[in-house]
Amino acid sequence: MTASSSYPFLKGHGTENDFVLLPDHDGTVHGDLGAERVRALCDRRAGIGGDGVLRVIRTAAIETGAGQDAEWFMDYRNADGSFSEMCGNGIRVFGRHLALEGLVDASGPVLIATRDGVKTLTFADGAADGEITVDMGTPRVLEETKVSVGDHTWPAVNVDMGNPHAVAFVDDLADAGRLLDPPLHDEATYPDGVNVEFVVRRGPGHVAMRVHERGSGETRSCGTGACAVMVAAALADDAARDTDYLVDLPGGTLRIRWTDDDRVLMSGPAVLVASGSTSL
Numbered sequence: 001m002t003a004s005s006s007y008p009f010l011k012g013h014g015t016e017n018d019f020v021l022l023p024d025h026d027g028t029v030h031g032d033l034g035a036e037r038v039r040a041l042c043d044r045r046a047g048i049g050g051d052g053v054l055r056v057i058r059t060a061a062i063e064t065g066a067g068q069d070a071e072w073f074m075d076y077r078n079a080d081g082s083f084s085e086m087c088g089n090g091i092r093v094f095g096r097h098l099a100l101e102g103l104v105d106a107s108g109p110v111l112i113a114t115r116d117g118v119k120t121l122t123f124a125d126g127a128a129d130g131e132i133t134v135d136m137g138t139p140r141v142l143e144e145t146k147v148s149v150g151d152h153t154w155p156a157v158n159v160d161m162g163n164p165h166a167v168a169f170v171d172d173l174a175d176a177g178r179l180l181d182p183p184l185h186d187e188a189t190y191p192d193g194v195n196v197e198f199v200v201r202r203g204p205g206h207v208a209m210r211v212h213e214r215g216s217g218e219t220r221s222c223g224t225g226a227c228a229v230m231v232a233a234a235l236a237d238d239a240a241r242d243t244d245y246l247v248d249l250p251g252g253t254l255r256i257r258w259t260d261d262d263r264v265l266m267s268g269p270a271v272l273v274a275s276g277s278t279s280l
């Protein structure tokens with residue numbers, strides 16, 4: 001691609017966790033999509049603006065080690081250009097785009113490859129515009145850790161949802177302050193950084209959270225974070241499996257279920273709001 005050429009993009013969000021989508025089906029448009037370009041696209045003043053970028057590419061066209069079971073690969077980058085293994089809101093937006101474009105068949109399970117393996121999406125009523133449920137896989141609950149913001153330090157549950165999370169139960173979501181910087185965390189536990197969730201109870205099977213995302217700062221929602229929060233809350237509640245939890249985020253609500261066979265299912269909206277071309 002030359003500096004002056006333009007290429008197509010779409011903009012979408014899931015519970016206001018927003019993304020720039022870059023169709024690059026055969027990997028011929030964007031090369032290796034450098035961090036600098038991702039930062040330019042995600043810039044909310046000089047760019048399109050987003051918490052991350054989703055490159056839409058065929059699994060066969062990208063070297064990731066991901067199996068070829070899924071035709072499409074979600075090449076996700078955080079707003080700072082860094083990679084993450086997985087993005088829960090992003091994969092719903094990615095799936096919505098594929099379904100609306102007729103690139104996958106929403107009437108059956110849709111498989112999408114990620115750096116955390118292949119995920120299965122189900123569209124309500126088999127409709128391309130139906131609510132999307134994602135099988136997020138099996139959570140791993142690791143040793144307790146702690147996180148700090150300013151003078152506050154909280155114990156936190158270390159939950160691996162394919163990407164790393166530290167879940168801290170707090171008295172008030174405002175206790176975490178403005179979250180301009182990443183919360184302090186144990187670097188030995190999280191050598192590659194961590195997504196930090198702050199959680200309060202709203203009622204039985206109902207919590208609310210804020211999140212500071214690795215590589216993107218405080219966002220209005222995080223799907224993998226909501227799953228990590230649900231798992232930590234269900235363990236603390238000694239909740240029966242197959243119970244739905246509602247997780248309220250600043251940008252909306254996600255419904256999460258931890259199944260009897262140890263899978264976490266996340267359901268929520270995914271919206272495309274714009275498309276165009278850019279030379280960024």
Ligand SMILES: N[C@@H](CCC[C@H](N)C(=O)O)C(=O)O
Pocket residue numbers: 017078083084085086087088089090163164195213214215216219221222223224225
């Ligand atoms: N917003 C995402 C998570 C994106 C990746 C995360 N910032 C990380 O670095 O692991 C979600 O909806 O899960």
